[in-house]
Amino acid sequence: MNSMPSDSASMSFVDRVVVPGDHVLDLTGMANQTIKLGAGLRQDGDAISVMKAGKLRISKPNKYWVESSHKRYVPCVEDTVLGIVVDSKFDNFLVDIKAPMLGLLPVLAFEGGTRRNIPKFEIGTLLYVRVVKANNTMNPELSCMDETGKAAEFGPLKDGYMFETSTGLARMLLSSPPCPILEALGKSLSYEIAIGLNGRVWVNAASPSTVILVSNAIMNSEFLSAAQQKIMVEKLMKRLQ
């Protein structure tokens, strides 16, 4: 079995849109190699096949994933997300993070948390949390601390306004270098923003009209290119004056 043709053929599927059922990688020629599969791919016998429609991406040398944007979120470890408290139990808060299962936030997962100073979150509180454990069979476990145990901006978000977007827009907003829309808005307005990889965005500013302007600008910028985003922000600023 000649491995070279299948290698060059799989290169031709990278950056192409693939649909469920496509076989994108042939494993018969790769006996001793390790391949890392990300979202949207699975092993089907001797081939890697696609589970979700999207663009196939590769990160050399051996990481493959399908990039797609949806309204629901699949939890991954080390993601930062915005969750809403649904219930509180004896040792966990139940938090909705737009995933197939509810997330569990241990009541002690706060900086300096002990049984005596458990925070009291009402139902509906918005929290900025980090995903600690995630696999398909269990409820994802969350935390309001970073790895070293510090609070580091995690915790409840007060005031402001939260809106829901797709996961693709959230990834674009979190990309580095900073997204053009956030930079352009930041040049003329001052606002605070928290972006969750699960497609929730929280915006806070001194006046409600600024909050509305920033939220609407972000929601409209999903399918615009960088130049179009800058033009849109310029037009909005002109209308304000």
Add this chain to the structure above:
Amino acid sequence: MAPMEVDRADGRTSNQLRPLSCTRNVLHRAHGSARWSQGDTIVLAAVFGPKAGTKKEENPEKASIEVIWKPKTGLIGKVEKEYEMILKRTLQSVCLLTIHPNTTTSVIVQVVGDDGALLPCAINASCAALADAGIPLKYLAVAICCGLTGSRSVILDPTKIEEKKILAFAYLVFPNSPISVLPKGSLTEDSEPIEAGIITSVTHGAMPVVDYFNCLDRGYAACAKISEFLRRSMESQAPSDLTKTT
């Protein structure tokens, strides 16, 4: 033996399908949605989920799929329940149920227009909606209706008037044709290539076995075309490359 040309009311040949159109992400609140139309038969499908929890009689080690069929007019009766059951069984064989155990995915199908071949249109719409919602799938299901006329010739995608006049018809559902790096025919199951498998077959009326196999061949060839159309529609609606900066 040359196939006998049939005179169809709208001027199509026996192998010709009605114009297809597919739009995804049409509903704002649904997690995935698609509107599929074949001529005047239009179906809107919405997908919600996966959501935690399964019903009592479902297996909690797998995801479960719930289908609700809403007709254009009238109350829900036995016909709708039968469609729900066929759609549920078809989607259960298309989805990867072990990825998210103990969850429920709801598929709601709303009939907007009915002009023949309603169930295949609904299956196509539901599959497009499941792909839009990001539910993990083994492959996409592509469905078609093949009718057998009195003169023993096969017509594809009959309209409602044609459905009343033909002897028998079959709804056939096949997996979509994948693009693959593997040499053709290498994935086999009992010495048949997987791509030539069939997911669902529902027949009405009586037809000889030879004609049924004829329907299968024609249907399989036409499904390759529908599968190509579905792939192009997914490519054109993919979001633009967000990482490129101009």
